[in-house]
Amino acid sequence: MAPAGPAAGSERLPFAFAGTAWYARLVLAGLLAAGRRPVALVTNPDRPRGRHGTPQPPEIVADAGAAGVPVLQPATLDEGLVETLRGLGAAAVVVCAYGRIVPAALLDRLPWLVVHPSLVPRWRGAAPVERALMAGETTLGVSILRMTAGVDEGPVGWSQAVPVPPDADAGEAYRLLTPPAVAGVAAVLDGLADGSVAWREQVGEPTYAAKLGPGDRRIDWSRPAAAIVNQVRALSPHIGAVTELAGRRTLIWRARVGEGERPDPHEGRLGIPAGEGWVEVLDLQQEGRRRVGAAEFLRGAGRALLEGEGWPPAP
Secondary structure, eight states, X not given: OOOOOOOTTOOOOOOEEEEOSXXXXXXXXXXXXXXXXXXXXXXXXXXXXXXXXXXXXXXXXXXXXXXXXXXXOOXXXXXXXXXXXXXXXXXXXXXXXXXXXXXGGGTTTSOEEEEESSOTTTTEEXXXXXXXXXXXXXXXXXXXXXXOSSTTOSXXXXXXXXXXXXXXXXXXXXXXXXXXXXXXXXXXXXXHHHTOOOOBOOOSOOOEEOXXXXXXXBOOTTSBHHHHHHHHHHTTTTTOEEEEETTEEEEEEEEEEOOSSOOOGGGTOEEEEOSBSEEEEEEEXXXXXXOEEHHHHHHTTTHHHHTTTTOSOOO
């Protein structure tokens, strides 16, 4: 149950927001829309990007700037950062998809709250949404934790299960997880303000959502079609499942489990045999080219498949 809001006339707890990745952008936007403006954004330093490797800030910096939120990009997380945040008025720090480990020595200096998109202790770690979708799960969730030295091991101040459609990709799942995350942050901040937040220890056997690596992206066509489609969903729309088609490295962005007889590619549909069943590829993108639908691909770069070159791919 969410903690009660602050009493009428009381002030909301001022907080800083630490985040970098796309989900952090969604949650920050939701907090701003809800009237919860952080006193500062803490995010990663500029990093080389693009063809020429020019240092560029994370995209969330522009989001904060548009809302008039001061931005901090510390190279080191130390006591100086805490003092700066305190000087800006922060009484807590909300951490969401920040991508850096906060040193244990700082955890007692301010309350650090973690927005974690899973029902802990299930899927602790770096990629909870992606791992849940890969496993075919349709009930995800959000937990607001008090940060401790153990990764995602802290006590829970708020949590909510969130159903997702069986065909949802990671982008849709993160969007569905955003409103509950915003509500949870607001509830816990209000609970900290009036002393009503009730922390509970995590219960149950933990599972871990390891950081995604190159091997998680490579499609193994000997796996069942349903498992491959879940992999594609989990890695769309920002990462991409990888295979080779028509002699080129290819990202598969959207797919579904094939039904009935596998179509001939001359019909404008791209059905690839799997270890069990077949996968219908709907959207794909070859290296150096734009994302297209299967029919457009087969009319262009995929015409080699119509001529039998490397078709069908071996499972």
